[in-house]
Amino acid sequence: MDGIIEQYEKYVMPTYGRQPAAFVRGQGCYLYDEEGNAYLDFVAGLSINNLGHCHPAVVAAVQEQVAELIHTCNLYYTRPGGELARLLSESSLGGKVFFANSGAGANECAIKLARKYGRDLAGEGKHRIITLENGFHGRTMATLTATAQPAKQEPFKPLLPGFTYVAPNDLVGLAAAMDDSVCAIMLEPVQGEGGVHPLNSEFLQVARELAGRHQALLVFDEVQTGMGRTGKLYAYQHSGVKPDVITLAKSLAGALPIGACVAAPPYSDVLGPGTHATTFGGGPVPCAAGIAVMRELTAPGFLESVDARGEYMRSMLRKLQDRGLVTGVRGLGLMNAVDLPEPRAAEVAGQALAAKILLNNTSANTLRFLPPLIVEERMIDQVVEFLETALSV
Ligand SMILES: Cc1ncc(COP(=O)(O)O)c(C=O)c1O
Structure with a gap:
C-alpha cells in the first residue's frame, strides 16, 4: 500500500502547498508522526487547535x-x-x-x-x-x-x-x-x-x-x-x-x-x-x-494567561528585532508574526520542520505564530532559540 503522502499525491487534488509531514496523533502542543517523533505545533491547525490537540x-x-x-x-x-x-x-x-x-x-x-x-x-x-x-x-x-x-x-x-x-x-x-x-x-x-x-x-x-x-x-x-x-x-x-x-x-x-x-x-x-x-x-x-x-x-484566568504568554512571546521576538534578525514584530494575544529582512520565510518554515517545530509563513517575508493557547513559556523559548539560530546564518 502507498504511504500517507503518496496516497495524497495520487488521489487528493493538489490545492494545498503541503509540507512533507504526516501525523497520526496529537496531544497538547505536540503532533506525532508514524515513527513517534514529536513536533512542537506553532500552527495549531491554523488556529483550530486552540486548546491543544485532543483536549480531554x-x-x-x-x-x-x-x-x-x-x-x-x-x-x-x-x-x-x-x-x-x-x-x-x-x-x-x-x-x-x-x-x-x-x-x-x-x-x-x-x-x-x-x-x-x-x-x-x-x-x-x-x-x-x-x-x-x-x-x-x-x-x-x-x-x-x-x-x-x-x-x-x-x-x-x-x-x-x-x-x-x-x-x-x-x-x-x-x-x-x-x-x-x-x-x-x-x-x-x-x-x-x-x-x-x-x-x-x-x-x-x-x-x-x-x-x-x-x-x-x-x-x-x-x-x-x-x-x-x-x-x-x-x-x-x-x-x-x-x-x-x-x-x-x-x-x-x-x-x-x-x-x-x-x-x-x-x-x-x-x-x-x-x-x-x-x-x-x-x-x-x-x-x-x-x-x-x-x-x-471562560475558566477563571484562562484568557489572562493567553494575554501574558502573548506578551512574553512578543518580548522574546523583539530581542531578535534588536539584533536585526527580524524587521517587525506584531500581534495581539497569541496571534503574532515577524517580518524577515529577506524573503526567506518559506525556507525558515522548512528548516523548522526539520527541527521538529511547525511554523507557518503567510508570505515570502512573514512568519506567523498561532500556538495552542495552552502553550508554555519554555516552548516559546524553544521556537525563539530556533529562529535565532536559523536567522543568524
Ligand atoms: C479571517 C478568516 N475568515 C474566514 C476564513 C475561512 O475559513 P474556512 O477555511 O473555515 O472556510 C479564514 C480561514 O483562514 C479566516 O482566517
Missing part, C-alpha cells in the same frame, strides 16, 4: 455525544445546538446564531444577511459591501469576492457584483466609499492570513460611525481572532467598538468543523425560514464540543 474536555464531550446522537438535520431541535447558541449570544452581541460548517460558511451567512437587510430596508440598490484590501474571508465565490487579494481572485473571475475594497486603516478611503447603497462593512479586526495586521482603533471607530450613519451593518470576521486567540474571547472587545454581526469558526468546536454567524438583536431575525440553510450546520457533536470549549475558555 473536548474528547469527553465528543465521546459522550457521539454515543448518544450524531445528527438529526435542522428540521428538528437538539439540546447542544441551543445551548452553544446561548453561550455565544450571551458572551458577545446578544441576538441569535446561525450555525455553518466553516469560516467561509459563516461569512456567506453574514453576506446574505447584510444583502437581505439592505433590501428589506431600502430595496435592491442597498447591496454594496465594503471589505478591506489584504483581507481574507474564505474561498467560496462570495467570500473570495470579499477577499480583496487580486492573486487569489484572478483565476475565478467574474466575481460577485457589489463589493468595494478599501485599504486597511484608510479613513479617507473608507469615508469616500460609503454612501446609502452600502449594506455592510466587513473586516477582520486583525488581518490574519494577510500577515497579522491589527487594525487601529480609530479606523474601527470610524467604521462603526459610518456604518451607523448609512444604516449599514458592521460585520467583524472573527473566524481567526475569535475564541480567545487574541487574549479576549472576541477581538472586538479590545477596541470597545461593538459590531452588529460577528462570524466565528476555526477553534469554536475544539477542532471539529463548525462555523457561526452571530447577529445582534435587531438583525438576528433578518434571515427567516427558508432564506438560508446548511444540512450539517449546528449538529449535536460539534456543538457539544463547542460547549466544552466555551467552558475552558
Whole structure:
C-alpha cells in the first residue's frame, strides 16, 4: 500500500502547498508522526487547535455525544445546538446564531444577511459591501469576492457584483466609499492570513460611525481572532467598538468543523425560514464540543494567561528585532508574526520542520505564530532559540 503522502499525491487534488509531514496523533502542543517523533505545533491547525490537540474536555464531550446522537438535520431541535447558541449570544452581541460548517460558511451567512437587510430596508440598490484590501474571508465565490487579494481572485473571475475594497486603516478611503447603497462593512479586526495586521482603533471607530450613519451593518470576521486567540474571547472587545454581526469558526468546536454567524438583536431575525440553510450546520457533536470549549475558555484566568504568554512571546521576538534578525514584530494575544529582512520565510518554515517545530509563513517575508493557547513559556523559548539560530546564518 502507498504511504500517507503518496496516497495524497495520487488521489487528493493538489490545492494545498503541503509540507512533507504526516501525523497520526496529537496531544497538547505536540503532533506525532508514524515513527513517534514529536513536533512542537506553532500552527495549531491554523488556529483550530486552540486548546491543544485532543483536549480531554473536548474528547469527553465528543465521546459522550457521539454515543448518544450524531445528527438529526435542522428540521428538528437538539439540546447542544441551543445551548452553544446561548453561550455565544450571551458572551458577545446578544441576538441569535446561525450555525455553518466553516469560516467561509459563516461569512456567506453574514453576506446574505447584510444583502437581505439592505433590501428589506431600502430595496435592491442597498447591496454594496465594503471589505478591506489584504483581507481574507474564505474561498467560496462570495467570500473570495470579499477577499480583496487580486492573486487569489484572478483565476475565478467574474466575481460577485457589489463589493468595494478599501485599504486597511484608510479613513479617507473608507469615508469616500460609503454612501446609502452600502449594506455592510466587513473586516477582520486583525488581518490574519494577510500577515497579522491589527487594525487601529480609530479606523474601527470610524467604521462603526459610518456604518451607523448609512444604516449599514458592521460585520467583524472573527473566524481567526475569535475564541480567545487574541487574549479576549472576541477581538472586538479590545477596541470597545461593538459590531452588529460577528462570524466565528476555526477553534469554536475544539477542532471539529463548525462555523457561526452571530447577529445582534435587531438583525438576528433578518434571515427567516427558508432564506438560508446548511444540512450539517449546528449538529449535536460539534456543538457539544463547542460547549466544552466555551467552558475552558471562560475558566477563571484562562484568557489572562493567553494575554501574558502573548506578551512574553512578543518580548522574546523583539530581542531578535534588536539584533536585526527580524524587521517587525506584531500581534495581539497569541496571534503574532515577524517580518524577515529577506524573503526567506518559506525556507525558515522548512528548516523548522526539520527541527521538529511547525511554523507557518503567510508570505515570502512573514512568519506567523498561532500556538495552542495552552502553550508554555519554555516552548516559546524553544521556537525563539530556533529562529535565532536559523536567522543568524
Ligand atoms: C479571517 C478568516 N475568515 C474566514 C476564513 C475561512 O475559513 P474556512 O477555511 O473555515 O472556510 C479564514 C480561514 O483562514 C479566516 O482566517
